[in-house]
Amino acid sequence: MQTHSTKSLMVWLFGQLGPYKRQVSYAMLALIVGAVSWLVLGQGVKYVVDEGFVANNAQRLNQLVLAVIAIGVVGSCATYFRFYYMIWLGERVSADIRQNVYSHLLTLSPAFFATTRTGEVISRFTSDTTVLQSVVGMGLSMALRATITFVGALTLMMFTSHILTLYVLIAVPIVLLPIRIFGAKVRIFARNSQDRVADVGAYVDESLHEIQTVQAFTHEDIDKQRFFARIEDVMLAAHQRIKFRALMIACIMGISLCAITLVAWLGAKLVLSSDLTAGELTAFMFYAVMAGGSVATISEVIGEIQKAAGASERLMELLQTPSTIAVVDQPVQFSHKVKGDISLTDVSFSYSGTPDSTVLKQLNLHIKAGERIALVGPSGAGKSTLFQLLLRFYDTQQGVITIDSLAISQLALNQLRQQFALVSQESVIFAASVRDNIAYGRPDATQQDIESAAIAARADEFITELEQGYDTQLGERGVRLSGGQKQRIAIARAILADRPILLLDEATSALDAANEVKVKLALDELMHDKTTIIIAHRLSTVVNADRIVVMDKGQIIAIGKHQELMQSNLLYRELAELQLMN
Helix, strand or coil: CCCCCHHHHHHHHHHCCHHHHHHHHHHHHHHHHHHHHHHHHHHHHHHHHHHHHHCCCHHHHHHHHHHHHHHHHHHHHHHHHHHHHHHHHHHHHHHHHHHHHHHHHCCCCHHHHHHCCHHHHHHHHHHHHHHHHHHHHHHHHHHHHHHHHHHHHHHHHHHHCHHHHHHHHHHHHHHHHHHHHHHHHHHHHHHHHHHHHHHHHHHHHHHHHCHHHHHHCCCHHHHHHHHHHHHHHHHHHHHHHHHHHHHHHHHHHHHHHHHHHHHHHHHHHHHHCCCCCHHHHHHHHHHHHHHHHHHHHHHHHHHHHHHHHHHHHHHHHHHCCCCCCCCCCCCECCCCCCCCCEEEEEEEECCCCCHHHCCEEEEEEEECCCCEEEEECCCCCCHHHHHHHHCCCCCCCEEEEEECCEEHHHECHHHHHCCEEEECCCCCCCCCEHHHHHHHHCCCCCHHHHHHHHHHCCCHHHHCCCCCHHHCECCHHHCCCCHHHHHHHHHHHHHHHCCCEEEEECCCCCCCHHHHHHHHHHHHHHCCCCEEEEECCCHHHHHCCCEEEEEECCEEEEEECHHHHHHHCHHHHHHHHHHHCC
8 A cells, every 4th residue: 555645645635726726815815814803903902901001091992992893803704705715615625536536436447346345435435525625624724824823923922022932932842842743643543543434334335235134134233233343443543543632732732821821920020120011911912822822723733634634545545546457548449330240369367367266268259240149157157257358347367359350458448338238137226217227328318219118128017107107216226126127127228228239147037937028029129130148047048049158167168059069068968957947
């Protein structure tokens, strides 16, 4: 894992403000006006004491009080604009980071999601970006205001009393010492805390998505215990972060209070010796308190920045995760409508990339345009892997796959995948309307096109019975549909997409006998003039194929028609008797 310094992470984070220079300028202007207003207020207090109160001048006192009120109003208005723009910028930066991370995630291959839990990724989108939003929207504003206030207060203190300012400057390095000691530890424990929160999110995501299995196996009590254990891990990690942050703030506050008290005592002695007026001491202490408060604010923001550094690091890990799918700079283009002629030459593949775990071994297969191919073999033979390679979810370690004589590795990913329509065995239904689900592969389809595809897939008959027809929301993962209904929606989606190559992972396996006959008729029409590759589990699918490819342990061991293979291949005959004929 690549590590980043806090400085580089903050440069990246605040670099996100680049496109919003105008809003940043407004926020900075409001911040400066506000900070200057509160600094000028100290001078107003000095004159109120010396020229109004001590001089016993009621008229002058009234004038100065009105001036102080006017300064306060200006400062309050500036504070409004500062908060408005800075909080807006925090929200905007957070939204931009979420967009950038999501856009990048969509380019990553399934290999990344096979090893990274979805719940953890979601945690980075939510809790981590919320931390950054807080730092940019509030932390940055507070830190800048505190910095300006501290510098301004220190300058005015210098004009008021050189000797007292010298004492304050001696105390400043001591005040900053806890930041140096505890700041790095806060960042480390903040990162660890965010990781534990991500574990909780991942566990909740998994258990709630599979709630039927959880409840069916009465696993609730065990899941509660495991969830509670993860919550305690979060608390343990947070305890370390909170402890060091609290130590840092407490040390700073304690040192600051002692320093201010000591300076006030020295200042009082100067007033008694007539080296300083009461108004000057009042103004000086006003600025000293402001400077001390500024240091305390900066220390608190530094704690937030350390926490944000941990969150930024986790987000940058996602953004810097490279896709395992190599993309060529100048992809080739199909010069004609794709026919669907597919060729695999010496294709070998391993998910781990190591030869000892090879899934496909020296695969050679030519599929003619418009041909129907059935893939048959035991579990683990490599049938589904072949689909993954055709769609370039993974790249081969050896060999070449071509479509219409063009190597798929030289094609743009979008153009390649637009040649395929996929219907998987576990039909994917999105938490959207029936219409959106069918039109997923062709968003610009008309209502008539959508209904025609649904009719062809024999889905229209149950869609029209839903309370809102094609506008019915299907719920997460299509929870409102039966398995057969989901599959018919998925088939309608493939029909509407109208792509030259079909990949069917036994698209009728979840249908009852009556619906299977109807959908097979629709599929026969769909497969006309299209190259079709079917992962077959039923004899009815196999016998209608132009050729049957028998696979075992990542190799093709036989190719032929059903009757030929029944006589010539022992493995096929066993599969036919045990699986395909069931």
